[in-house]
Amino acid sequence: MTAAQEIEFLEKLYRIEVQTTMDREINRLAENVVAEIQTAIERAGSDDLSGLICFYCGVSVSDVKLSRCSCSFPESFGCGIRGRMVCADCERAHKQVADHLEKIFSTAVVNRVNGRRFKFWHQLSRAVRALDEDAEVTTLPLFCALAACDEFEVEKARFRHEVLKAFQDVRFLNFQGLARNLETEEYDSMLRSVIRSGIFR
Numbered sequence: 432m433t434a435a436q437e438i439e440f441l442e443k444l445y446r447i448e449v450q451t452t453m454d455r456e457i458n459r460l461a462e463n464v465v466a467e468i469q470t471a472i473e474r475a476g477s478d479d480l481s482g483l484i485c486f487y488c489g490v491s492v493s494d495v496k497l498s499r500c501s502c503s504f505p506e507s508f509g510c511g512i513r514g515r516m517v518c519a520d521c522e523r524a525h526k527q528v529a530d531h532l533e534k535i536f537s538t539a540v541v542n543r544v545n546g547r548r549f550k551f552w553h554q555l556s557r558a559v560r561a562l563d564e565d566a567e568v569t570t571l572p573l574f575c576a577l578a579a580c581d582e583f584e585v586e587k588a589r590f591r592h593e594v595l596k597a598f599q600d601v602r603f604l605n606f607q608g609l610a611r612n613l614e615t616e617e618y619d620s621m622l623r624s625v626i627r628s629g630i631f632r
């Protein structure tokens with residue numbers, strides 16, 4: 432089944448009564464989708480069962496178009512699970528967070544006090560920490576899981592694995608909030624470096 436066929440099937444599933452078929456693949460997919468949707472609906476506190484729902488923010492397909500996510504970390508962010516749908520805003524946020532992680536992963540440990548990895552790492556930590564201030568759901572699990580990662584790890588592959596596993600283990604969902612906070616952090620540190628450079632005095 433191609434991605435397009437799968438989406439077409441999922442959309443049909445919630446518009447019409449799908450007959451139980453003899454196709455085991457379809458039956459299994461239908462079971463997964465129902466379980467996924469129920470979890471998302473419960474979390475969003477909605478009782479609207481009429482449409483597909485973005486697994487991450489709970490927006491319903493009657494308001495927006497949903498698709499499968501095309502970010503670069505489907506396993507760690509959870510969007511690679513079959514039947515799990517995302518809205519365009521969450522997909523964009525996945526990509527922004529993934530880009531920031533790629534920036535962290537591409538840097539090497541230079542020394543313990545400065546260097547690009549620590550700058551990007553601290554932006555991420557602060558962005559995650561700031562989520563707690565306005566969220567109903569605590570993001571402390573992700574903050575703790577990231578704090579347990581060793582940002583001084585010299586071996587890049589191990590460091591990458593640890594960080595991605597943190598997202599996977601806590602089943603992090605608020606990517607839109609995190610992407611927004613990362614933008615603020617990046618803007619703030621850009622301002623700080625402009626001020627340090629002495630352009631504005």
Ligand SMILES: [Zn+2]
Binds near residue numbers: 486490517519
């Ligand atoms: Zn969403």
Ligand SMILES: [Zn+2]
Binds near residue numbers: 502508510522526
């Ligand atoms: Zn994704």
